[in-house]
Amino acid sequence: MPKLDKRSDERLLWSRFLNGDDQVLSLIYLQYSNPLFDYGCRFSKNTDLVKDCIQEVFCNLLRTRKNLSETDNVKFYLLKSLKRQILKEIQKSSNKLVSINDQEYSFELLLGQNNDDQLNELNEVKQQALVEALESLTDRQKEAIYLRFDRGLEYNEISEILNLNYQSARALIHRAIEKLREVIHIQEQKFTQILFSILMSRTRPVL
Amino acid sequence: MDKYKDFSVADFLDDPDFMRWMTDQDHEDDIFWNEYIKLNPSKKDQINEAKLVFRLLQSRENKLTLSEQYDLWNNIQQASKSSGKQIVFQLLKYAAVLIFVFFLGAASYYYYQSSFSAHPLQFAETFPADAGAMVILADGSKISLRKEMSEILYSKNGDQLVVNNDTIRQKSEIKEALNKVIVSYGKKSMIVLSDGTKVWLNAGSQLIYPAAFIKEVREVSLVGEAFFDVAKNPERPFIVKAADVNVQVLGTRFDISAYPEDKIIQTVLEEGKITLKYEDNGLFKRDHTVEMAPNQMVEFDRLLRETTSSVVNVSKYVSWKEGMLEFEKVDLIKALKQIERFYNVNIMLDNQQIGTYKLSGKLDLKNTAEDVLNIIKLTLPVNWQRKTNGDYLLTKK
Numbered sequence: 001m002p003k004l005d006k007r008s009d010e011r012l013l014w015s016r017f018l019n020g021d022d023q024v025l026s027l028i029y030l031q032y033s034n035p036l037f038d039y040g041c042r043f044s045k046n047t048d049l050v051k052d053c054i055q056e057v058f059c060n061l062l063r064t065r066k067n068l069s070e071t072d073n074v075k076f077y078l079l080k081s082l083k084r085q086i087l088k089e090i091q092k093s094s095n096k097l098v099s100i101n102d103q104e105y106s107f108e109l110l111l112g113q114n115n116d117d118q119l120n121e122l123n124e125v126k127q128q129a130l131v132e133a134l135e136s137l138t139d140r141q142k143e144a145i146y147l148r149f150d151r152g153l154e155y156n157e158i159s160e161i162l163n164l165n166y167q168s169a170r171a172l173i174h175r176a177i178e179k180l181r182e183v184i185h186i187q188e189q190k191f192t193q194i195l196f197s198i199l200m201s202r203t204r205p206v207l
Numbered sequence: 208m209d210k211y212k213d214f215s216v217a218d219f220l221d222d223p224d225f226m227r228w229m230t231d232q233d234h235e236d237d238i239f240w241n242e243y244i245k246l247n248p249s250k251k252d253q254i255n256e257a258k259l260v261f262r263l264l265q266s267r268e269n270k271l272t273l274s275e276q277y278d279l280w281n282n283i284q285q286a287s288k289s290s291g292k293q294i295v296f297q298l299l300k301y302a303a304v305l306i307f308v309f310f311l312g313a314a315s316y317y318y319y320q321s322s323f324s325a326h327p328l329q330f331a332e333t334f335p336a337d338a339g340a341m342v343i344l345a346d347g348s349k350i351s352l353r354k355e356m357s358e359i360l361y362s363k364n365g366d367q368l369v370v371n372n373d374t375i376r377q378k379s380e381i382k383e384a385l386n387k388v389i390v391s392y393g394k395k396s397m398i399v400l401s402d403g404t405k406v407w408l409n410a411g412s413q414l415i416y417p418a419a420f421i422k423e424v425r426e427v428s429l430v431g432e433a434f435f436d437v438a439k440n441p442e443r444p445f446i447v448k449a450a451d452v453n454v455q456v457l458g459t460r461f462d463i464s465a466y467p468e469d470k471i472i473q474t475v476l477e478e479g480k481i482t483l484k485y486e487d488n489g490l491f492k493r494d495h496t497v498e499m500a501p502n503q504m505v506e507f508d509r510l511l512r513e514t515t516s517s518v519v520n521v522s523k524y525v526s527w528k529e530g531m532l533e534f535e536k537v538d539l540i541k542a543l544k545q546i547e548r549f550y551n552v553n554i555m556l557d558n559q560q561i562g563t564y565k566l567s568g569k570l571d572l573k574n575t576a577e578d579v580l581n582i583i584k585l586t587l588p589v590n591w592q593r594k595t596n597g598d599y600l601l602t603k604k
Contacts, residue, residue: 009510012510012511013510016488021488026280027510029280029283030276033271033276033279033280034268034270034271034276037269037270037271038268038269038270041269047269051271051275051279051282054279055279055282055283055286056286058283059283059286059287062287109266110266110267130263145264146266148264149229149261149264149265150265150266150268152226152227152230152231154223170221173220174217176264177216177217177220177260177264178217180260180263180264181216181256181260184256184259184260
C-alpha cells in the first residue's frame with residue numbers, strides 16, 4: 001500500500017544503517033539534510049554554524065551507532081541531536097558559562113512570510129491578525145508548532161525535545177491552534193455581520 | 208469511521224491519521240478523506256478548518272542548494288576521516304560512492320576499478336539541472352550547446368569532433384581522454400562516439416565517455432536518460448554505468464533511465480541482448496546479473512536493490528528521442544515528470560489524486576508546454592493555470 005511506503009522506507013533505511021550498512025548513510029543524509037538545515041536556521045541566522053552542527057550530528061551518528069535502537073525514529077533522533085548541538089554552539093559563541101536553558105533561546109517561525117498561496121485565502125484584516133497572533137506566541141510555542149506541523153512529529157517526541165511532559169506539549173500546541181482559530185472566526189463573524197447588514201439595507205427599500 | 212463523529216477542529220489536528228494525510232499527501236489518504244466527507248457532510252466545515260489551520264501553521268523552508276548539500280556531505284566524510292577512525296573512513300568511502308550515485312549516478316566507481324581517473328568532485332561541479340548544455344573536453348575546455356537538439360560527432364580516433372557543424376580538435380593521447388556532455392532540462396543531444404555508437408541524451412542528463420576507446424572494454428557513465436544504439440564489436444564489450452547498475456552489451460539498441468531523483472532505474476531493450484549487473488543488499492553484497500531479451504523492461508529499485516521485469520511496447524519508452532512522448536495508461540504524475548524535464552518547468556498538483564489519473568496518447572514535444580497541458584486538459588478532467596512565479600498548477604475540473 002502506497003500509504004505506508006514513505007514510513008516503511010524510513011524504517012528500512014534506519015534498520016539497514018543500524019545493522020552496519022554504511023551505504024545507506026548517504027540516503028539518510030539526502031533525505032534529512034534539508035529538514036535539519038531548516039530546523040537549525042530557526043535557532044540561528046548563522047548558516048555556517050548550522051551546517052557545522054549538521055556535520056557533527058552525522059559524525060556522531062556514525063560514532064554512536066551501536067547504542068541506538070531500531071525503535072528510534074530517525075527523523076526524531078536527528079532533530080533532537082541537532083538542537084542539542086546548536087544550543088551548545090550558541091552557548092560557546094556567547095561565552096556563557098552556564099548552559100542555555102530551555103527558556104533562553106529564540107525560535108523563528110517565518111510564518112506569514114512567503115506563504116502567499118495560503119495567505120491569499122484570507123482577507124487583509126485576517127492576514128494582519130494572523131501575523132500578530134503568531135508573533136505573540138512564545139518561542140517554545142513556536143518550536144512546538146514547528147515540530148508538529150512542519151516536521152510532523154508526535155506529541156511524545158515533541159515533549160522530549162522541549163523537555164516537557166506529554167500533556168504540556170499538547171496543551172502548548174492546542175493553545176496556539178485556538179488562538180489561530182479565533183483569528184479565523186472573529187473576523188468571519190464580523191464579515192458575515194457586515195454582509196448581513198448590507199443585504200438588509202439592500203432589501204429594505206424593496207419591501 | 209464513527210470515530211470522528213464528535214471530533215472538533217483541534218481533535219482532527221490531534222489525530223494521527225488526519226496529520227498523516229496533511230504531512231504525507233498520499234492519494235490513498237485523499238481518497239479516504241474525500242469519501243468520508245461525502246458520507247458525513249456535517250463534518251466538512253470542521254475538516255476544512257483543520258486543513259486551513261494546518262496550512263497556516265506551516266512555515267517557509269530554509270533550503271540548502273545542491274552544491275551546499277554536496278559540500279556538506281564532503282565535509283562529513285573529511286571530518287570522519289580526520290578523526291582517525293580507520294574503519295569509519297573505510298566505510299565512508301562506500302558511502303561516498305553512494306552520494307556520488309545520487310548526484311551523478313556514476314557509481315560502481317570503486318567496485319569495478321573503473322578506468323575513470325577523474326576526481327568525483329570534478330563531475331559534481333556541474334549538475335544538469337543548474338548547468339547549461341555543454342561538451343566538456345579532457346582539458347576542461349567547454350563548448351556550449353545552444354540548440355535545443357544538438358549533434359556531436361566524433362572521428363574514429365577521437366581527436367576531432369563536430370559540434371553542430373563546428374569542427375573542434377583535441378589532443379588524442381595514449382591514455383583515455385574523458386569527455387562529458389551535459390544536457391540541461393529543456394534540451395536534448397545526439398552523440399556519435401568514436402566507435403560509431405549513437406547515443407541520444409534526454410533532458411537533464413549527463414554522459415561521460417572517452418574521446419577514443421583504447422581499452423578492451425568500451426565504458427561510459429550515464430546520469431539521467433539515454434537511448435543507446437551500440438556499434439557491434441564482439442571483441443570489445445560496451446558497458447554503461449548508470450548509478451547502481453551496469454549494463455553490458457556487445458551491440459544493440461536500448462534505453463536506460465537513471466535520474467538521480469528517481470528511486471527506480473529503468474532499462475528497456477529494443478533489440479539484441481544486454482546483461483544488467485547489480486549488487487544486492489545482503490550481507491555479502493552478492494553480484495546479480497539479469498539477461499534481458501528484446502521488448503523486456505527491467506526496473507531496479509535502488510533502495511530494496513531488487514529488480515522486476517515486464518514485457519513492454521518499446522516504442523512508448525523511446526519515442527522521446529523523436530520528440531514525442533507516448534503513453535498508455537501511465538500515471539499522470541509520471542508523465543508530468545517527463546514533461547517538466549523536457550520544458551524545464553515546474554508543474555504542481557492542487558490535489559494528489561490528480562497524479563493517479565491515467566494518461567494515454569501521444570504528445571508532440573515540438574509544441575510549447577502550454578500546448579501540451581491543453582492537450583492533457585482535453586483528455587483528462589483537469590484544468591491548468593500559470594502561477595505568478597511561472598509554475599503551472601493543475602486543478603481538478
